[in-house]
Amino acid sequence: MGPRARTGPDAAAGPGDVPPIPPAEPAPPAQLAQPAPAARPPRPRREPADPAELAEAVQRARDGDEDAFRLLYRTVQPGLLRYLRGLVGDEAEDVAAEAWAQIARDLSSFNGDADGFRGWAATIARHRALDHLRRLRRRPISALAVEDLTELVSSHDTAAAAIDGVDTDAALAMIASLPPDQAEAVLLRVVMGLDAVRAGEVLGKRPGAVRTAAHRGLRKLAGQLGERNRR
Amino acid sequence: MGQHRDRPLDAATAERLLAGGGGEPAELARLLAAACGPARPSELAGEQAAMLAFRSAQAAGLPGPVQAHRRWMSARWRQLMPIKVAAVAGALAAGGMALAAGTVALPQLHGSPTVDNTGWPGVTDGRPGTGAPTGLSSTNPNAGSTPASPSLDGLCVAHLAEAAVDPERARDNPAFAALAAAAGGPDKVTDFCRNRQSAATPSADPDPGSSPAPSPTPSVNPPATKPNPGRSAEPQTHRPSTPAAAEPVDDSAR
Numbered sequence: 001m002g003p004r005a006r007t008g009p010d011a012a013a014g015p016g017d018v019p020p021i022p023p024a025e026p027a028p029p030a031q032l033a034q035p036a037p038a039a040r041p042p043r044p045r046r047e048p049a050d051p052a053e054l055a056e057a058v059q060r061a062r063d064g065d066e067d068a069f070r071l072l073y074r075t076v077q078p079g080l081l082r083y084l085r086g087l088v089g090d091e092a093e094d095v096a097a098e099a100w101a102q103i104a105r106d107l108s109s110f111n112g113d114a115d116g117f118r119g120w121a122a123t124i125a126r127h128r129a130l131d132h133l134r135r136l137r138r139r140p141i142s143a144l145a146v147e148d149l150t151e152l153v154s155s156h157d158t159a160a161a162a163i164d165g166v167d168t169d170a171a172l173a174m175i176a177s178l179p180p181d182q183a184e185a186v187l188l189r190v191v192m193g194l195d196a197v198r199a200g201e202v203l204g205k206r207p208g209a210v211r212t213a214a215h216r217g218l219r220k221l222a223g224q225l226g227e228r229n230r231r
Numbered sequence: 232m233g234q235h236r237d238r239p240l241d242a243a244t245a246e247r248l249l250a251g252g253g254g255e256p257a258e259l260a261r262l263l264a265a266a267c268g269p270a271r272p273s274e275l276a277g278e279q280a281a282m283l284a285f286r287s288a289q290a291a292g293l294p295g296p297v298q299a300h301r302r303w304m305s306a307r308w309r310q311l312m313p314i315k316v317a318a319v320a321g322a323l324a325a326g327g328m329a330l331a332a333g334t335v336a337l338p339q340l341h342g343s344p345t346v347d348n349t350g351w352p353g354v355t356d357g358r359p360g361t362g363a364p365t366g367l368s369s370t371n372p373n374a375g376s377t378p379a380s381p382s383l384d385g386l387c388v389a390h391l392a393e394a395a396v397d398p399e400r401a402r403d404n405p406a407f408a409a410l411a412a413a414a415g416g417p418d419k420v421t422d423f424c425r426n427r428q429s430a431a432t433p434s435a436d437p438d439p440g441s442s443p444a445p446s447p448t449p450s451v452n453p454p455a456t457k458p459n460p461g462r463s464a465e466p467q468t469h470r471p472s473t474p475a476a477a478e479p480v481d482d483s484a485r
Contacts, residue, residue: 061285064405069285073278078270093277100281104288171265189249191267215245218259222240225258 054114062107069107073100076118080125082168082191086176086183087129095132099125119198122188126202174221182217185210292406386410387424394421 054075060068080099084092102124110120175186181203188199188210196207196214203210240256247253251267253260386407394401401407402417414423 064289066282066285070278070282073281074270074275077277077281078274079267081274082266097277097280100277101284104281104284105292107285107288108292167265168268168271171262171268174262175266186249187266190251190263193267211242211246214249215240215242218245218248219240221262222256222259225256225262 051114054117055112058107058110058112058114058117062110069104072117076121079118079191079193080121082172083122083184083187084125084129085172086187087126088132089176091132095128096125098128098132102128115194115198118192119194119201122192122194122202174224175217178217178220181213182220185213186217186221189214289406290409383410383413384427387427390420391424391428 054072057065057068057071057075061072077096077100081092081096084095084099088095099121103121106124110117112120172187172191175190176183178186184203185199188194188202189196192199194202196210199214200207200210205213240259244255248260248263251263253264386409390401390404390407390410393404398421402420407417407420410420410423411417414420
């Protein structure tokens with residue numbers, strides 16, 4: 001099962017899949033959510049889950065096909081934005097816009113498959129983010145404290161939280177609160193769908209180092225979740 | 232389900248969770264699932280800006296595919312090789328660091344200088360504000376902003392180079408649409424460009440019909456020698472220059 005082939009009875013949803021709605025309350029040990037109920041607002045759905053379709057879109061966009069580029073954007077941008085959220089917090093939208101402008105400019109110099117494109121896009125985004133932080137002389141921030149997240153989530157009812165994606169934001173904030181190398185490793189694997197090799201290329205690290213950082217991040221998250229459950 | 236805390240989070244479990252496998256520990260699996268939940272409309276709010284950037288890049292840049300770039304480059308190298316251009320080409324082959332440092336007078340090229348077939352172009356940290364890696368990212372000096380119109384002279388240089396190699400493709404290439412509009416038709420572009428270049432360079436190559444550009448020195452992109460070319464607001468007045476004629480502004484390479 002590849003990083004983005006999130007299928008199966010208890011699989012998590014990728015950005016292109018039919019989304020399950022996880023319950024908002026963290027306390028009950030939840031079984032993983034079921035396929036989405038009918039009462040769900042329409043979401044942009046033209047995202048291919050199929051890597052071959054994405055690879056073809058890359059080639060067509062290189063030839064100037066606007067619809068192909070739009071497809072690339074809709075497929076990759078959500079994950080890219082979430083990755084950037086972990087790096088630059090609420091300036092993620094601005095940095096993402098810079099990244100896509102560079103992607104558009106440099107597309108002719110990229111030639112690869114779907115995974116390659118994701119990795120290339122992540123690399124561009126990361127450089128833009130680091131430039132952004134250097135300009136502002138800041139380090140990557142932790143978006144929210146874990147304590148704030150409990151309030152954030154419990155202040156919404158389940159349906160609203162699911163629809164608003166508060167659960168997503170809460171999850172992303174928790175990951176972003178990890179030490180930066182762990183946060184990046186987890187985000188690149190999980191929201192960008194990169195494997196350890198490609199994530200290593202983005203980060204300039206060996207795949208083993210990326211795996212180690214990601215595993216440490218997961219252990220820390222598991223610990224935090226356990227602590228939250230005991231409150 | 233509540234017994235999950237008795238099991239350590241081993242590497243295999245971690246890998247399974249990272250790959251989207253789900254399962255145990257359940258809360259962690261759910262957290263990761265939430266992190267990569269479906270796209271929300273707010274996350275695609277920048278689509279219009281991205282499409283604008285794409286259209287600008289298509290209009291300003293020259294033929295997209297790398298193959299055209301390589302053909303153009305080889306055509307240029309074969310047909311016009313003053314030492315200056317050779318030095319620049321050497322700098323490009325070396326990775327463009329001199330260009331990035333802004334110390335070399337640049338010919339007008341299209342596409343990224345750090346073309347890399349493995350799919351990992353030399354994505355260095357770009358310049359603040361625009362993110363343009365170097366001044367060669369497009370022939371348009373206003374690479375960081377929406378260009379008003381592509382430089383006809385620059386397009387002519389590229390068109391004639393491509394026409395020397397593959398006239399049909401040069402005629403049909405939609406990137407030269409601006410030339411077709413200026414010339415009054417795609418079939419007229421080649422003559423239009425030759426006339427344009429010979430008008431600008433009186434001491435040009437006596438046989439303009441066989442070379443892509445009468446001027447041995449290709450147009451220099453003045454803003455590109457600055458460290459932040461994309462932010463330049465200089466006008467797009469490219470004129471093919473002759474070696475004896477006045478050099479464009481930033482010829483600090485020598």
